[in-house]
Structure formats: C-alpha cells, structure tokens
Amino acid sequence: MARAVRFAIDAAANALRALSFDQRMAAGLFAAMALLPLLSPVFGGSYLLLVGERAMIFAIAAISLELLIGAGGLVSFGHAAFLGIGAYAAGIAASHGLGTLSVALPAALAASALFAALTGAIAVRTRGVYFIMITLAFGQMAYFVAISLAPYGGDDGLTWPGRTLVLGTRLLESRTAFFYATLVFAAATYVLVSRLIASRFGRVLRGLTDSETRMQAIGFAPYPYRLAAYIIACTICGLAGFLLGNQVEFVSPAYMHWQRSGELIVMVLLGGTGTVYGPIVGALAFLMLEETLSRLTEHWKAIVGPLLVLVVLFAKGGIAGAIEAWRRRKMTPAQLLAELGRRAREAIARAGHFVREVTAASRQFARRLAASGSARLRQWVAVLRRWLDALILLARRGAAEVGIRAEPWKRALWRLLESVVLSAERGIAAALDRWRRR
C-alpha cells in the first residue's frame, strides 16, 4: 500500500517535471478550481461555485482571445460578439425544442465559425488600429442584429427554456455537475490552444507577428493563417457563449456589447499576453475585482481603470509577466516575501515623499497664484474647484453607500479620500482668498 502511494507520488512528480512552467501554473489553477465544490459548504455556498463557473467561462473566452492577441498580434475589439452568438444559437435551438447537447453545442460552434469566417475574411486583411476598428464594427453589428431579433426577445433578451440536455438527462441542472463541466471545457481549451500555439501552425502565426516581411520572404502568405486563427479563436469563444447561456439560462444583446469585448481584452492584458495560463489568471483576477469592488461601490470601474493603467505602466507583461520576472531572478518564496515587503515599504516611503512634494508644490503654486492675477488662471482654478467638489460628493456618497455597519476599513478608505480632497479644496480656497484680498 505504502509502495503504491509512493509510486503514485513519484509518477505525479515526474509528470509535473515534464510540464512546462506555463502548464504547471495552469494545472495548479485548474486543480485549485477543482477543489472549489469542497470549499463551498464552508465559504459562500453555491455562490462560490457560481463565481467559479463564471471565471472558467470567461477564462475560455480570454484564452481564445489570447490566441489572437498574443500569438496572432490581432487585437479583436469584437470578440464578445461570439459570446452572444454562441448563447443565441444554443438558446434559439432550445426555444424550438432542440436544447440537447448534440444540437445546441454544434449549433453554437457552427454559428460562431460561420460569422467568424464571413467577418474575418474582411477583417484579417487589415492590421493594427484598422483591425481593432473593423472588429469593433462587426461586433456592434452583431449586437444591433440581436436587438432587432424580435421573435427571440429583441432588446429584452431570450430566456432559455432550461439548460442543455445531456443524453436526454438534466445533468447540467446540478450545480456541481455544471461547475465541473465548465472546468473540463476550460482545461480542454487550455490544452487545445497551448498545443496549437506550439504546433507548425502556431509557429507560423507567431512568426507573422514578429516579422511579416521575413515570413513572406521565406514563403508564408499571411492571410490564410490569420483567417484560420481568427475562425478557431472565435469558435472557441462561441463555446464560452454556449456555457454562459447555460449558466444563466438566458441570453441578451448585452453579451455582445463592445464594453464586454473591452473587458475580455482587459482580462488578457491583466493576466499577461504571451502565456496561455495568463488569461486564466486575468479572468480570475478581473472577476474577483469586479466581485469585491462592486460591493464597495457601484462606481467600481473607476477603480479598475486606474488599476489597469498601473498594470500597463509598471507590469507590462501583466500578472504572468511579473511572475516571470521574479522567476528569472530565482528567488525562494521567503526571499520573495522579504522582497515584496521591502518594495511595499519603499512604495509607502515614496508615496509619503510624493505627498510632501505635492503639498510643497501646491503651496508654492498658491503663492504664485496670489502674486499673479490672470483671468485664465482664475478660470482653471474654478474648473479644478468644481472637479474637487464632485470628488467630495462622490466620496461622501461612497461613505453613505457603505453605511455605518460596513467594515471599518471601507469607511476609513472613504474618509481618507474625503479628507484628502477636502484639504486640497481648502488649500485652493485659501489661495483664492489671498488673491482676492490683494
């Protein structure tokens, strides 16, 4: 018995060693997700599984988008259209009594592939900003078509009669079964896309991103490879749409809106392009941010926005890029923690320094303001004041929204924001006063 266990452990260790870092990270993520149903009775109940399902579904969409962005250099701003197309195709099939796995899933994939082939045939001829714009246009086209689909709910969306039947059973109605179904599909997508990227085809696709001129000179015409990649990626996103529709038993045009496409891009960038596990991390991180911040305030996007700017500025490769950078420095976890602590202290010190600098500068500015008296400056100051007033209002409303019973740190956060803005406001008011007295 002990020998069998040791043998199993050895085999697992060997298998793990044979995997690349990317594969190990993905395996770890999927294994952690697989444990979620065990945790759910303790934390969050079925809500935890709901979030997990959503994360896996968006991980599928993000991985498929990574195939386009990371490997193909094609930033699609209409990728979410395929979430909707997959969900609509399966939903429409279901509303006609064809909600079985053997019909609904192929319908979702085929509809996505078809729309991808038609739009991709044109879009893939362009590059860069033009590709972004044309995919955005096609995505919005799909969105407006869905709105005008009156027989299938139009603007209000289409409620599915139920989840897709598997071999005539309601297997997917079970929370656990559906959760594992999304997990298996996500893992399969990961394997498929990472093999694709390493294959002959993937090499050509990546080569075209590196230097199109070189690839043409050795005999690769870019168009068929890019079109094939586009169709494959969009079909996989159609799978995510099929699952998303199943999860909520509903589909609406909102699935296809360009903001959703933007969120998919954010997931890929946040997780880190150039890796296949990155988009999974990105989807998880984005959804967790959404979950926690949207409870804090309805203006949660105002926090995600600056956060993304920080990621793009300071961690170009996203989360995966940061992990890669630390890995290259070959640190042990303890060293890593120490390093993180040091950096945090440094950042705090720098922030303090920054605040002092800004205070000094603003005082100086106030003095200068008092000394001068130009009308234009006065206008600018008025605009600044109005803006600060709005911020104060936001901070107070945020504090009110959080309520008295909220956790102390949330209230503290809002109060901090309020006091910072108030002091800035007071500084300007004082400057204006001095100015007027002159």
Next chain:
Amino acid sequence: MSKAILHLRHLSKSFGALKVTDAVDLEILAGETHAIIGPNGAGKTTLVNQISGAVAPDAGRIMFDGRDVTALPMPARAHLGLARSFQITQVLPRFTVLENVALAVQACSGSSFRFWQPAGPEDALNAPAEKALQVAELASRAHTLAGSLSHGEKRRLELAIALAQAPKLLLLDEPTAGAGAEETRHLIGTLNGLKRQYTIILIEHDMQAVFALADRISVLVEGRIIATGCPQAVRTNPRVRAAYLGEAA
C-alpha cells in the same frame, strides 16, 4: 553555366517623378555569382525588391527559371526557389536561432496547417536547419533568442535562413551591411565557400567583398545598368570610374 535562371526585361519602376529602375535588362546565369554595385541611391535595393516580389514593377518582365513571375507575390516566388536576405535585418526576435531557420525549412516541407503536433522537436525541420546553421557558422548559438544576437550574428542568421530554403537563386542584399572589418572578412570567407553551390545575386557596398566573390559585376547608376562584365573589365570601364569618382568620362 550558360542557361539564364533569372531574366529581367526592360524592368522599370518610378517613385513619383524619380525613375528608380530605368529599363533594366539583366541576365543571371545558373551557377554564377553576380554582383550588383552602384553608388548610394542607385536603386539597388529597389531592384532586389522587384526581383523578390516585395515591390511591383511599373513595366517590364521578370522571368525566373523559365516562368514569368512578374505578377507573383513574394511567398509564391519563395516557393519557386527564390530566397533573399535583407539589408536591414529581418529576423524573428522572439524565436530562437534554430526556430528561425526551422521555419524557413517548414515553409518548403509539408503543410503548415498542422495544429496538434508540437513543431519544436520535429526532426524533419531541425536537421536541415542545423545543417544551414553549420554552413553559416552559427550552430553554437542555435538556442539563443534571435533578438539577443549581435549584429554580425544576425547577418549570419539572415544567410542561414536563406540557405535553409534550398534556393535556386540567392538574393543577398548587402550581407555585410553594418558588420565590422573582421566580421566582413569572415563573412566573405563563408560566402566564398557557397559560391560554387548556389547562384547568387550579391548587392554590396564593400568592394573588397565584390571583387573577391563576383564572377560578373553589373553597375547600377541612377536606375540604369551602365556596365556588365567580369571584374577586370568593370574595374577599368571609364564610365564606371566616372560614376564612382564623380567626373566626366
């Protein structure tokens, strides 16, 4: 060594009012190393771009290996056996040296619409690639990222990629561009070893390289070929001397 593998007939190209290629007639014989020289701005690279298919000529014909390829795009010409290197290095920076060359092998061996098997360990791609790297004397750097090579090494990689295509005609656009004196001497040595096995068009500024390698030389001035012949004849041609020394013949 008598049959022409490439035949340019009255090739013309203008950028606006500037005639970059002016009714060029040129025959490249199978097996020869043919250098095209000329002062800066003579239109050498534009000529190469038309031969390789990167730029379409306004008029004239390009016959390659008995076929009219004037209308064929660059990838199709590559498949016919026309390989080129670039004056401004064009390698795939995020691929290793070996992968760069293996991709060139892949382009001419089997379909690239294979989605499942990893290409990295494929011996049918790596073995010819390694051979090409050995010829270009870059085998020791096979697993380095191409983006982190030195400039001279990148020039060698350009050569290895072209060799891996098993070309009928090698178009080398200034293979020694930007390389130091030592590196240039070294590259000339490598090219000298190749010149009997391949038909080569050599665009070059470095006269040392040209006279060491070329069987025949064509001189391009202001889009026109003013002289073609063996190195000795070209060296003593008064019009060539005038073009290079800037005095009336």
